[in-house]
Amino acid sequence: MNGFLTVCKRELKSYFTTPLAYVFLVIFLVAIGFLTFNTGRFLGVGRFYENRQADMRVFFQAVPILFIFLAPCTAMRLWAEERRTGSIELLLTLPITPFQAVLGKFVAAWIFLAIALALTFPMPLTVCYLGSPDLGLIITGYLAAFLMAGAYLAIGSFFSALTKNQVISFILSVVACAFFYYAGLPSIMNLLASFLPAAIVKSIQAVSLLDHYESLLRGVIEIKDIIYFLGLIVAWILSCTIILNQTKAA
Protein backbone atom coordinates (compact mmCIF):
# COMPACT_ATOMS: atom_id res chain seq x y z
CA MET A 1 0.00 0.00 0.00
CA ASN A 2 2.81 2.36 0.92
CA GLY A 3 4.61 1.58 -2.35
CA PHE A 4 1.45 2.17 -4.37
CA LEU A 5 0.77 5.56 -2.77
CA THR A 6 4.36 6.72 -3.08
CA VAL A 7 4.59 5.85 -6.78
CA CYS A 8 1.17 7.34 -7.48
CA LYS A 9 1.99 10.62 -5.74
CA ARG A 10 5.34 11.01 -7.45
CA GLU A 11 3.87 10.29 -10.85
CA LEU A 12 0.99 12.71 -10.44
CA LYS A 13 3.35 15.45 -9.26
CA SER A 14 5.61 14.87 -12.24
CA TYR A 15 2.73 15.68 -14.63
CA PHE A 16 2.51 19.12 -13.11
CA THR A 17 6.24 19.85 -12.74
CA THR A 18 6.66 19.48 -16.50
CA PRO A 19 4.67 21.48 -19.09
CA LEU A 20 2.99 18.22 -20.11
CA ALA A 21 -0.05 18.63 -17.88
CA TYR A 22 -0.79 22.18 -18.97
CA VAL A 23 -0.32 21.52 -22.69
CA PHE A 24 -2.50 18.46 -22.42
CA LEU A 25 -5.28 20.14 -20.45
CA VAL A 26 -5.47 23.14 -22.80
CA ILE A 27 -5.58 20.97 -25.90
CA PHE A 28 -8.15 18.65 -24.36
CA LEU A 29 -10.46 21.46 -23.30
CA VAL A 30 -10.22 23.30 -26.64
CA ALA A 31 -10.77 20.12 -28.62
CA ILE A 32 -13.71 18.91 -26.55
CA GLY A 33 -15.38 22.30 -26.89
CA PHE A 34 -14.83 22.31 -30.60
CA LEU A 35 -16.14 18.78 -31.09
CA THR A 36 -19.20 19.46 -28.97
CA PHE A 37 -20.25 22.71 -30.62
CA ASN A 38 -19.19 22.12 -34.20
CA THR A 39 -19.05 18.54 -35.25
CA GLY A 40 -22.10 16.99 -33.68
CA ARG A 41 -23.43 16.11 -37.11
CA PHE A 42 -20.28 14.18 -37.90
CA LEU A 43 -20.94 12.12 -34.79
CA GLY A 44 -24.49 11.51 -35.95
CA VAL A 45 -26.21 13.45 -33.17
CA GLY A 46 -26.45 17.01 -34.51
CA ARG A 47 -24.68 20.08 -33.22
CA PHE A 48 -25.03 21.05 -29.58
CA TYR A 49 -27.29 24.09 -30.17
CA GLU A 50 -29.15 22.67 -33.16
CA ASN A 51 -30.46 19.87 -30.99
CA ARG A 52 -32.40 22.41 -28.94
CA GLN A 53 -32.15 20.05 -25.99
CA ALA A 54 -30.65 20.74 -22.60
CA ASP A 55 -28.51 17.59 -22.42
CA MET A 56 -24.89 16.67 -22.88
CA ARG A 57 -25.27 13.80 -25.30
CA VAL A 58 -23.09 15.43 -27.96
CA PHE A 59 -20.38 16.05 -25.40
CA PHE A 60 -20.33 12.48 -24.17
CA GLN A 61 -20.26 11.19 -27.75
CA ALA A 62 -17.18 13.28 -28.42
CA VAL A 63 -15.22 12.30 -25.28
CA PRO A 64 -14.35 8.70 -26.25
CA ILE A 65 -13.18 9.77 -29.70
CA LEU A 66 -10.87 12.38 -28.25
CA PHE A 67 -9.65 9.95 -25.60
CA ILE A 68 -8.66 7.43 -28.28
CA PHE A 69 -5.76 9.82 -28.96
CA LEU A 70 -5.32 11.65 -25.70
CA ALA A 71 -5.37 8.68 -23.30
CA PRO A 72 -2.46 6.98 -25.13
CA CYS A 73 -0.67 10.35 -25.01
CA THR A 74 -0.94 10.25 -21.24
CA ALA A 75 -0.09 6.58 -20.93
CA MET A 76 2.72 6.25 -23.47
CA ARG A 77 5.39 7.71 -21.21
CA LEU A 78 4.44 5.70 -18.11
CA TRP A 79 6.91 2.87 -18.69
CA ALA A 80 8.61 3.67 -21.98
CA GLU A 81 10.18 6.74 -20.41
CA GLU A 82 11.37 4.83 -17.33
CA ARG A 83 12.98 2.29 -19.59
CA ARG A 84 14.65 4.86 -21.82
CA THR A 85 16.22 6.77 -18.94
CA GLY A 86 17.05 3.62 -16.96
CA SER A 87 15.13 4.83 -13.91
CA ILE A 88 13.11 1.62 -14.13
CA GLU A 89 16.10 -0.09 -12.51
CA LEU A 90 15.94 2.36 -9.64
CA LEU A 91 12.18 2.06 -9.22
CA LEU A 92 12.04 -1.72 -9.33
CA THR A 93 14.93 -2.22 -6.92
CA LEU A 94 13.17 -0.20 -4.24
CA PRO A 95 11.15 -2.32 -1.82
CA ILE A 96 8.05 -2.02 -4.04
CA THR A 97 6.42 -4.86 -5.93
CA PRO A 98 6.05 -4.47 -9.71
CA PHE A 99 2.28 -4.65 -9.32
CA GLN A 100 2.28 -1.74 -6.87
CA ALA A 101 4.37 0.27 -9.30
CA VAL A 102 2.15 -0.53 -12.29
CA LEU A 103 -1.01 0.22 -10.34
CA GLY A 104 0.43 3.41 -8.85
CA LYS A 105 1.37 4.81 -12.23
CA PHE A 106 -1.93 3.78 -13.79
CA VAL A 107 -3.98 5.37 -11.01
CA ALA A 108 -1.92 8.59 -11.26
CA ALA A 109 -2.70 8.81 -14.98
CA TRP A 110 -6.36 8.05 -14.27
CA ILE A 111 -6.57 10.81 -11.66
CA PHE A 112 -4.98 13.14 -14.20
CA LEU A 113 -7.66 12.36 -16.80
CA ALA A 114 -10.30 12.73 -14.08
CA ILE A 115 -8.95 16.24 -13.46
CA ALA A 116 -9.23 16.93 -17.20
CA LEU A 117 -12.85 15.72 -17.15
CA ALA A 118 -13.61 17.78 -14.05
CA LEU A 119 -12.34 20.89 -15.82
CA THR A 120 -15.14 20.54 -18.38
CA PHE A 121 -17.51 21.76 -15.62
CA PRO A 122 -18.59 24.87 -17.61
CA MET A 123 -20.38 22.49 -19.96
CA PRO A 124 -22.91 21.12 -17.43
CA LEU A 125 -23.23 24.65 -16.00
CA THR A 126 -24.12 25.95 -19.48
CA VAL A 127 -26.69 23.22 -19.95
CA CYS A 128 -28.20 23.99 -16.55
CA TYR A 129 -28.35 27.66 -17.41
CA LEU A 130 -30.08 26.99 -20.74
CA GLY A 131 -32.68 24.57 -19.48
CA SER A 132 -33.35 21.94 -16.85
CA PRO A 133 -31.38 18.86 -17.84
CA ASP A 134 -31.66 15.41 -16.33
CA LEU A 135 -28.82 15.61 -13.81
CA GLY A 136 -28.76 11.84 -13.39
CA LEU A 137 -27.91 11.46 -17.07
CA ILE A 138 -25.05 13.91 -16.75
CA ILE A 139 -23.66 12.09 -13.72
CA THR A 140 -23.79 8.66 -15.36
CA GLY A 141 -22.30 10.26 -18.46
CA TYR A 142 -19.31 11.47 -16.48
CA LEU A 143 -19.03 8.08 -14.79
CA ALA A 144 -19.02 6.42 -18.22
CA ALA A 145 -16.37 8.83 -19.52
CA PHE A 146 -14.25 8.22 -16.43
CA LEU A 147 -14.46 4.43 -16.81
CA MET A 148 -13.71 4.76 -20.52
CA ALA A 149 -10.60 6.79 -19.69
CA GLY A 150 -9.51 4.07 -17.25
CA ALA A 151 -9.92 1.34 -19.86
CA TYR A 152 -7.93 3.29 -22.47
CA LEU A 153 -5.19 4.07 -19.94
CA ALA A 154 -4.90 0.45 -18.89
CA ILE A 155 -4.47 -0.51 -22.56
CA GLY A 156 -1.98 2.33 -22.99
CA SER A 157 0.12 1.38 -19.99
CA PHE A 158 0.35 -2.18 -21.29
CA PHE A 159 1.77 -1.00 -24.62
CA SER A 160 4.03 1.44 -22.81
CA ALA A 161 5.56 -1.44 -20.88
CA LEU A 162 6.15 -3.29 -24.13
CA THR A 163 8.70 -0.90 -25.62
CA LYS A 164 11.12 1.87 -24.75
CA ASN A 165 10.00 3.87 -27.76
CA GLN A 166 7.16 6.22 -26.86
CA VAL A 167 6.03 6.68 -30.48
CA ILE A 168 5.61 2.95 -30.99
CA SER A 169 3.76 2.65 -27.71
CA PHE A 170 1.47 5.54 -28.73
CA ILE A 171 0.60 4.11 -32.13
CA LEU A 172 -0.06 0.61 -30.81
CA SER A 173 -2.32 1.90 -28.05
CA VAL A 174 -4.29 4.19 -30.39
CA VAL A 175 -4.95 1.21 -32.66
CA ALA A 176 -5.94 -1.00 -29.73
CA CYS A 177 -8.20 1.68 -28.21
CA ALA A 178 -9.83 2.37 -31.57
CA PHE A 179 -10.41 -1.34 -32.05
CA PHE A 180 -12.05 -1.71 -28.66
CA TYR A 181 -14.25 1.30 -29.32
CA TYR A 182 -15.26 0.84 -32.94
CA ALA A 183 -15.63 -2.92 -32.85
CA GLY A 184 -19.18 -2.33 -31.66
CA LEU A 185 -20.32 0.08 -34.40
CA PRO A 186 -23.14 -1.38 -36.54
CA SER A 187 -21.36 -0.56 -39.81
CA ILE A 188 -18.20 -2.37 -38.68
CA MET A 189 -20.29 -5.29 -37.42
CA ASN A 190 -22.03 -5.59 -40.79
CA LEU A 191 -18.73 -5.48 -42.60
CA LEU A 192 -17.27 -8.21 -40.38
CA ALA A 193 -20.43 -10.29 -40.65
CA SER A 194 -20.01 -10.41 -44.44
CA PHE A 195 -16.97 -12.67 -44.15
CA LEU A 196 -16.75 -13.91 -40.56
CA PRO A 197 -18.90 -16.55 -38.86
CA ALA A 198 -21.67 -15.12 -36.70
CA ALA A 199 -20.21 -16.50 -33.47
CA ILE A 200 -16.93 -14.62 -33.94
CA VAL A 201 -18.72 -11.38 -34.87
CA LYS A 202 -20.80 -11.71 -31.74
CA SER A 203 -17.79 -12.22 -29.50
CA ILE A 204 -16.05 -9.20 -31.07
CA GLN A 205 -19.14 -7.15 -30.37
CA ALA A 206 -19.19 -8.42 -26.80
CA VAL A 207 -15.68 -7.09 -26.03
CA SER A 208 -16.47 -3.70 -27.54
CA LEU A 209 -16.58 -0.73 -25.22
CA LEU A 210 -19.28 0.96 -27.23
CA ASP A 211 -22.33 -1.01 -26.04
CA HIS A 212 -21.39 -0.67 -22.39
CA TYR A 213 -20.60 3.00 -22.79
CA GLU A 214 -23.89 3.69 -24.55
CA SER A 215 -25.91 1.91 -21.91
CA LEU A 216 -24.32 4.07 -19.18
CA LEU A 217 -25.06 7.16 -21.30
CA ARG A 218 -28.72 6.21 -21.31
CA GLY A 219 -28.58 6.67 -17.55
CA VAL A 220 -28.75 3.04 -16.61
CA ILE A 221 -26.07 1.94 -14.16
CA GLU A 222 -25.94 -1.78 -14.61
CA ILE A 223 -23.57 -3.95 -12.63
CA LYS A 224 -22.54 -5.82 -15.75
CA ASP A 225 -21.32 -2.64 -17.44
CA ILE A 226 -19.31 -1.58 -14.41
CA ILE A 227 -17.86 -5.07 -14.10
CA TYR A 228 -17.02 -5.02 -17.80
CA PHE A 229 -14.99 -1.81 -17.49
CA LEU A 230 -13.28 -2.84 -14.25
CA GLY A 231 -12.58 -6.30 -15.67
CA LEU A 232 -11.00 -4.78 -18.76
CA ILE A 233 -8.83 -2.51 -16.60
CA VAL A 234 -7.73 -5.33 -14.28
CA ALA A 235 -6.91 -7.62 -17.21
CA TRP A 236 -4.72 -5.05 -18.98
CA ILE A 237 -3.03 -3.97 -15.74
CA LEU A 238 -2.17 -7.57 -14.86
CA SER A 239 -0.84 -8.19 -18.37
CA CYS A 240 1.20 -5.02 -18.01
CA THR A 241 2.72 -6.32 -14.77
CA ILE A 242 3.56 -9.67 -16.36
CA ILE A 243 5.13 -8.06 -19.45
CA LEU A 244 7.13 -5.70 -17.26
CA ASN A 245 8.47 -8.58 -15.18
CA GLN A 246 9.46 -10.47 -18.30
CA THR A 247 11.15 -7.67 -20.16
CA LYS A 248 12.24 -5.08 -17.63
CA ALA A 249 15.93 -5.59 -18.20
CA ALA A 250 15.83 -5.78 -21.98
Next chain:
Amino acid sequence: MISVKNLTHHFGPIKAVDDISFDVEKGQVLGFIGPNGAGKSTTMKMLTCFLSPDSGTASICGHDIIRQPLQVRSSIGYLPENAPAYSEMTVNSFLNFICAARAIPRRQRKTALDRALQLCSLNPVKNQTIETLSKGYKRRVGLAQALIHDPQVLILDEPTDGLDPNQKHEVRQLLKKMAPDKCIIISTHILEEVQALCNRTIIIAQGKIRADSTPEKLKTQHNRPLEEIFRTITQN
Protein backbone atom coordinates in the same frame (compact mmCIF):
# COMPACT_ATOMS: atom_id res chain seq x y z
CA MET B 1 26.09 -11.20 4.85
CA ILE B 2 26.01 -11.95 1.15
CA SER B 3 26.18 -15.50 0.02
CA VAL B 4 26.05 -16.29 -3.70
CA LYS B 5 25.55 -19.86 -4.86
CA ASN B 6 25.95 -21.00 -8.48
CA LEU B 7 24.33 -17.90 -9.93
CA THR B 8 23.77 -18.13 -13.69
CA HIS B 9 22.13 -15.83 -16.19
CA HIS B 10 21.77 -15.98 -19.97
CA PHE B 11 20.85 -13.29 -22.44
CA GLY B 12 19.59 -15.43 -25.30
CA PRO B 13 22.50 -17.69 -26.27
CA ILE B 14 25.07 -15.61 -24.37
CA LYS B 15 26.06 -16.73 -20.90
CA ALA B 16 26.43 -13.41 -19.09
CA VAL B 17 27.02 -14.93 -15.68
CA ASP B 18 28.19 -18.52 -15.54
CA ASP B 19 27.83 -20.42 -12.29
CA ILE B 20 29.52 -18.04 -9.88
CA SER B 21 29.67 -18.46 -6.09
CA PHE B 22 31.20 -16.32 -3.39
CA ASP B 23 30.54 -15.00 0.12
CA VAL B 24 31.05 -11.50 1.45
CA GLU B 25 31.25 -10.70 5.16
CA LYS B 26 30.64 -7.58 7.15
CA GLY B 27 33.57 -5.16 7.01
CA GLN B 28 34.60 -6.31 3.56
CA VAL B 29 34.79 -3.96 0.61
CA LEU B 30 34.67 -6.19 -2.42
CA GLY B 31 35.94 -4.80 -5.70
CA PHE B 32 34.32 -6.50 -8.64
CA ILE B 33 36.59 -5.95 -11.60
CA GLY B 34 36.55 -7.21 -15.14
CA PRO B 35 36.40 -6.01 -18.74
CA ASN B 36 33.19 -4.58 -20.19
CA GLY B 37 30.57 -7.25 -20.67
CA ALA B 38 32.17 -9.57 -18.15
CA GLY B 39 28.97 -9.95 -16.14
CA LYS B 40 29.58 -7.50 -13.29
CA SER B 41 26.41 -5.48 -13.76
CA THR B 42 24.33 -8.57 -14.48
CA THR B 43 25.47 -10.13 -11.19
CA MET B 44 24.60 -6.93 -9.33
CA LYS B 45 21.18 -6.79 -10.99
CA MET B 46 20.49 -10.31 -9.81
CA LEU B 47 21.60 -9.53 -6.27
CA THR B 48 19.22 -6.56 -6.16
CA CYS B 49 16.37 -8.72 -7.55
CA PHE B 50 16.06 -6.68 -10.74
CA LEU B 51 16.91 -9.70 -12.88
CA SER B 52 16.00 -13.19 -11.84
CA PRO B 53 18.71 -15.81 -12.19
CA ASP B 54 18.27 -18.71 -14.63
CA SER B 55 19.67 -21.01 -11.98
CA GLY B 56 21.37 -20.75 -8.61
CA THR B 57 20.47 -18.28 -5.91
CA ALA B 58 21.91 -15.89 -3.38
CA SER B 59 20.98 -14.67 0.05
CA ILE B 60 21.48 -11.20 1.46
CA CYS B 61 21.24 -10.64 5.23
CA GLY B 62 19.63 -14.05 5.41
CA HIS B 63 16.95 -13.29 2.82
CA ASP B 64 16.75 -15.33 -0.35
CA ILE B 65 16.74 -13.24 -3.56
CA ILE B 66 14.16 -15.43 -5.24
CA ARG B 67 11.74 -16.03 -2.38
CA GLN B 68 12.06 -12.78 -0.41
CA PRO B 69 12.83 -10.03 -2.95
CA LEU B 70 11.20 -7.26 -0.91
CA GLN B 71 13.21 -7.98 2.25
CA VAL B 72 16.36 -8.20 0.16
CA ARG B 73 15.67 -4.84 -1.48
CA SER B 74 14.94 -3.21 1.88
CA SER B 75 18.31 -4.24 3.28
CA ILE B 76 20.28 -3.10 0.22
CA GLY B 77 21.35 0.31 -0.99
CA TYR B 78 21.85 0.10 -4.75
CA LEU B 79 23.43 2.51 -7.17
CA PRO B 80 22.59 1.31 -10.70
CA GLU B 81 24.99 1.90 -13.58
CA ASN B 82 24.86 5.52 -14.82
CA ALA B 83 22.99 6.55 -11.64
CA PRO B 84 19.50 6.93 -13.12
CA ALA B 85 17.09 9.34 -11.40
CA TYR B 86 13.91 11.25 -12.20
CA SER B 87 15.51 14.23 -13.86
CA GLU B 88 12.56 16.61 -13.57
CA MET B 89 12.62 16.38 -9.75
CA THR B 90 14.74 18.47 -7.42
CA VAL B 91 17.38 16.69 -5.37
CA ASN B 92 15.32 17.25 -2.24
CA SER B 93 12.04 15.93 -3.60
CA PHE B 94 13.78 12.98 -5.25
CA LEU B 95 15.40 11.95 -1.97
CA ASN B 96 12.10 12.46 -0.18
CA PHE B 97 10.47 10.12 -2.68
CA ILE B 98 13.13 7.49 -1.94
CA CYS B 99 12.51 7.91 1.81
CA ALA B 100 8.80 7.36 1.28
CA ALA B 101 9.35 4.36 -0.97
CA ARG B 102 11.69 2.86 1.60
CA ALA B 103 9.03 3.46 4.27
CA ILE B 104 11.27 5.58 6.50
CA PRO B 105 8.89 6.95 9.16
CA ARG B 106 7.91 10.57 8.57
CA ARG B 107 9.59 11.85 11.75
CA GLN B 108 12.97 10.37 10.81
CA ARG B 109 12.91 11.56 7.22
CA LYS B 110 14.38 14.97 7.91
CA THR B 111 17.34 13.44 9.76
CA ALA B 112 17.89 10.80 7.09
CA LEU B 113 17.71 13.41 4.35
CA ASP B 114 20.11 15.82 6.06
CA ARG B 115 22.55 13.02 6.74
CA ALA B 116 22.53 11.86 3.10
CA LEU B 117 22.89 15.42 1.78
CA GLN B 118 25.78 15.99 4.19
CA LEU B 119 27.56 12.70 3.39
CA CYS B 120 27.43 13.28 -0.35
CA SER B 121 28.05 17.06 -0.09
CA LEU B 122 24.83 17.82 -1.94
CA ASN B 123 23.68 20.73 0.22
CA PRO B 124 24.57 23.47 -2.33
CA VAL B 125 22.35 21.91 -5.03
CA LYS B 126 19.52 20.44 -2.98
CA ASN B 127 16.86 22.68 -4.54
CA GLN B 128 18.05 22.25 -8.13
CA THR B 129 16.35 19.88 -10.55
CA ILE B 130 18.48 16.84 -11.25
CA GLU B 131 18.62 17.46 -15.01
CA THR B 132 20.54 20.70 -14.43
CA LEU B 133 23.29 19.00 -12.42
CA SER B 134 26.75 18.05 -13.63
CA LYS B 135 27.66 14.40 -14.07
CA GLY B 136 29.52 14.32 -10.76
CA TYR B 137 26.59 15.71 -8.82
CA LYS B 138 24.18 13.30 -10.53
CA ARG B 139 26.37 10.41 -9.49
CA ARG B 140 26.35 11.72 -5.92
CA VAL B 141 22.57 11.99 -5.96
CA GLY B 142 22.57 8.31 -6.90
CA LEU B 143 24.91 7.60 -4.02
CA ALA B 144 22.80 9.62 -1.57
CA GLN B 145 19.76 7.66 -2.69
CA ALA B 146 21.58 4.41 -1.95
CA LEU B 147 22.73 5.55 1.50
CA ILE B 148 19.64 7.29 2.75
CA HIS B 149 18.21 4.36 4.72
CA ASP B 150 21.62 3.44 6.18
CA PRO B 151 21.56 -0.08 4.67
CA GLN B 152 23.72 -2.94 5.85
CA VAL B 153 24.64 -3.90 2.32
CA LEU B 154 25.74 -1.48 -0.37
CA ILE B 155 25.90 -2.50 -4.01
CA LEU B 156 27.42 0.21 -6.17
CA ASP B 157 27.82 -0.13 -9.92
CA GLU B 158 30.74 2.10 -10.96
CA PRO B 159 30.24 4.65 -8.17
CA THR B 160 33.09 6.96 -9.21
CA ASP B 161 32.53 6.94 -12.97
CA GLY B 162 32.46 10.52 -14.26
CA LEU B 163 33.76 12.11 -11.08
CA ASP B 164 36.80 14.37 -11.05
CA PRO B 165 39.84 13.31 -8.99
CA ASN B 166 38.75 15.31 -5.94
CA GLN B 167 35.26 13.87 -5.98
CA LYS B 168 36.67 10.38 -6.49
CA HIS B 169 38.80 10.89 -3.41
CA GLU B 170 35.79 12.11 -1.42
CA VAL B 171 33.65 9.14 -2.38
CA ARG B 172 36.45 6.75 -1.51
CA GLN B 173 36.92 8.39 1.89
CA LEU B 174 33.19 8.17 2.46
CA LEU B 175 33.05 4.48 1.60
CA LYS B 176 36.12 3.75 3.71
CA LYS B 177 34.53 5.49 6.68
CA MET B 178 31.40 3.39 6.38
CA ALA B 179 33.16 0.12 5.56
CA PRO B 180 33.73 -1.36 9.06
CA ASP B 181 30.06 -1.96 9.84
CA LYS B 182 28.75 -2.57 6.34
CA CYS B 183 29.23 -4.98 3.53
CA ILE B 184 30.07 -3.21 0.29
CA ILE B 185 30.36 -4.45 -3.27
CA ILE B 186 31.59 -2.05 -5.91
CA SER B 187 32.14 -2.75 -9.57
CA THR B 188 34.71 -0.82 -11.48
CA HIS B 189 37.24 -1.10 -14.23
CA ILE B 190 39.53 1.45 -12.64
CA LEU B 191 42.26 -0.60 -11.02
CA GLU B 192 43.68 2.17 -8.85
CA GLU B 193 40.28 2.28 -7.17
CA VAL B 194 40.54 -1.33 -6.13
CA GLN B 195 43.93 -0.66 -4.59
CA ALA B 196 42.75 2.46 -2.83
CA LEU B 197 39.50 1.14 -1.48
CA CYS B 198 38.98 -2.61 -1.46
CA ASN B 199 40.18 -5.22 0.95
CA ARG B 200 39.14 -7.97 -1.39
CA THR B 201 38.87 -8.27 -5.14
CA ILE B 202 37.18 -10.64 -7.54
CA ILE B 203 38.26 -10.63 -11.16
CA ILE B 204 35.52 -11.74 -13.48
CA ALA B 205 35.64 -12.37 -17.23
CA GLN B 206 33.18 -14.04 -19.60
CA GLY B 207 30.84 -14.61 -16.71
CA LYS B 208 33.32 -16.65 -14.66
CA ILE B 209 35.35 -15.80 -11.57
CA ARG B 210 39.04 -15.82 -12.57
CA ALA B 211 40.57 -14.70 -9.29
CA ASP B 212 39.34 -14.10 -5.74
CA SER B 213 41.92 -12.55 -3.47
CA THR B 214 43.11 -9.30 -1.92
CA PRO B 215 44.78 -6.67 -4.11
CA GLU B 216 48.00 -7.05 -2.08
CA LYS B 217 48.10 -10.82 -2.35
CA LEU B 218 47.53 -10.67 -6.08
CA LYS B 219 50.46 -8.34 -6.43
CA THR B 220 52.87 -10.39 -4.31
CA GLN B 221 51.72 -13.63 -5.93
CA HIS B 222 52.35 -12.44 -9.46
CA ASN B 223 54.99 -9.90 -8.54
CA ARG B 224 53.66 -7.51 -11.18
CA PRO B 225 51.48 -4.39 -11.20
CA LEU B 226 47.75 -5.02 -10.93
CA GLU B 227 47.13 -3.86 -14.46
CA GLU B 228 49.30 -6.55 -16.00
CA ILE B 229 47.78 -9.20 -13.78
CA PHE B 230 44.33 -8.04 -14.89
CA ARG B 231 45.35 -8.33 -18.52
CA THR B 232 46.77 -11.84 -18.21
CA ILE B 233 43.87 -13.11 -16.16
CA THR B 234 41.04 -11.71 -18.27
CA GLN B 235 42.49 -12.37 -21.69
CA ASN B 236 43.01 -16.11 -21.30
